[in-house]
Amino acid sequence: MKERDIGPSSDESLILVDIQNRGIRIGQGIASGRRGGAGPTDDAAFRLGDQTMMLPVFNGPAESSPYSLVDGVDGYKLQYEGKTLMYLNPVDRPQFYDLYTADGIPYNKIAVLHSSDVLASTVIQSCIRWGPEDRCKFCAIGHSLAAGATLAKKLPEQLAEVVMAAERLDGIRQITLTTGTPNETDRGAHHLAECVRAIRKVSSLPIQVQCEPPEDDSWYDILKEAGANTIGLHVESFDEQVRRRMMPSKSRISLDTYFEAFGKAVAVFGRNQVTTYVILGMGEDEEVTIAGCARAVSLGVYPFVVPLRPLRGTLLEHSQPPSSDYMEKAYRKVAEMLSDTGLSSADSMAGCAKCGACSALASFERRKAPGVATR
Ligand code: SF4
Incomplete structure (x- = not known):
């Protein structure tokens, strides 16, 4: 291309x-x-x-x-x-980066600023899929841990402490908690729920939790009751061949499982409050991808479409990102289906769809017709 x-x-x-x-x-x-x-x-x-x-x-x-x-x-x-x-x-370096916990842990090893107002943390920094043969080829989760830039597991009370400081000093407006996958059952939902509960004691900011679809559906209710406002269930690609090639281990969770999970999560969190990450530029079939996005949208899920970011140290480090023509076309199509079904970045309460900083999708949503900006 x-x-x-x-x-x-x-x-x-x-x-x-x-x-x-x-x-x-x-x-x-x-x-x-x-x-x-x-x-x-x-x-x-x-x-x-x-x-x-x-x-x-x-x-x-x-x-x-x-x-x-x-x-x-x-x-x-x-x-x-x-x-x-x-x-x-x-964006200026946030002030909370200069603070430490009582036992000397820098706050920015517990959570970091994304965009200008999102506090983000990977609550469990390890993943059962982080093996040489198994790991997702685009992911770098093990590297920051190896470099000592973060903690393997963030304690709920540590997160609550950092949230208070980031809200007070830097005016954060939402929180995104993601996790590596620690097991094949709750897939991190248990620790996410504990972290959300601790944060809810000190803050009313909207929170998104992100994990693989947990085996037991009751985790959606538990996460919601803990205080999470939205959930991200990241499929990464709707093209089965790409999934198998790029995510040798994670692709064992079938696309059907993801779509079932979308329905169950929407039943708990509501339309527009469930998102899925869709990475473009990994050799996927365009039609299959757009059809997958359309199916997610029809269930009330916001497909957060992003270009592949070839990251240092990942197995795709030397790949090229997709062309801008390709991304623009995809953004237009997905933005149109979002608008047709009344989903939007603006109506998402928290998380990547709300933040939008890693994708240009929201800027296409804001147009009524190609080339006509509405704000
Ligand atoms: S879109 Fe998601 S990953 Fe990107 S900066 Fe915002 S919260 Fe972080």
């Missing part, structure tokens, strides 16, 4: 699509970002007008990106092959 030259004259959404794929070259010390961990990483948060985006800055594609960030008199300038497109300012 040939990469279209987006260039300086294209509108903001298309630039957003392009920089989320290709990343930005930044100078040393410009932005403090995140490396390793679960989910998309090797990135940093930037403000573009009233939205915040997580953009790749530490992975391979970012190193050779045509986009760069240059210090200017009025802020940082985003340049495309040396031509200035717009101002793009890194």
Whole structure:
């Protein structure tokens, strides 16, 4: 697939699509970002007008990106092959990063800031699928633990302590708790529920929990009763062949199981309060993928479509992200089906769909027709 030259004259959404794929070259010390961990990483948060985006800055594609960030008199300038497109300012390092627990653990080993207002934590940093043959090829969950950047398991009271500080000092507005998979039964839901309960004693901020579909459906009720507002059940791909190739172990959970789980989770959390991560650019069939998104949407699930981020240390480290044309097409289709069924990023209470910083999907949702911005 040939990469279209987006260039300086294209509108903001298309630039957003392009920089989320290709990343930005930044100078040393410009932005403090995140490396390793679960989910998309090797990135940093930037403000573009009233939205915040997580953009790749530490992975391979970012190193050779045509986009760069240059210090200017009025802020940082985003340049495309040396031509200035717009101002793009890194999100400040949060103040809670400077704090420690009473026993000397830095708060940012317990939770980190995503985007500009999301506190995120991987409550269990290990995963039964993290073996050389089994691990998901796009995932870096074991690396930050090996590098000593995080704790293997975050205690509920530690999280509550960090939430209080991040709310007070940095004005966080929502919380996302994810987990590696510790077993084949509750799949992390038990520890997530304990963490949510502890946070609820100190904060009323909306919380998303993310895990594989637990074996016993009662976990959805337990998580909801603990105080979680939304849940992420991340299928990663709707293409069975891609799932088997990219997720040798996790793909043993069938797509049927995921769709059943979506229905059960929506029955507990409500429409628009269940999300699934869908990574594009792993060789998936386009039609199958869009059909999978449509089926999820019909159940009330928000498919959070993101481009593959080839992360350092993962088995896809040397892969290329998908083309921006491909992503733009997918965003338009998914945004249209969301709008047709009344689902939206805005109506999600917490989590990745609400945050939206790793995807350009929400910016397509905001258009009534291609090219017409509604706000
Ligand atoms: S979209 Fe999800 S993973 Fe990305 S910054 Fe927001 S909360 Fe974090």
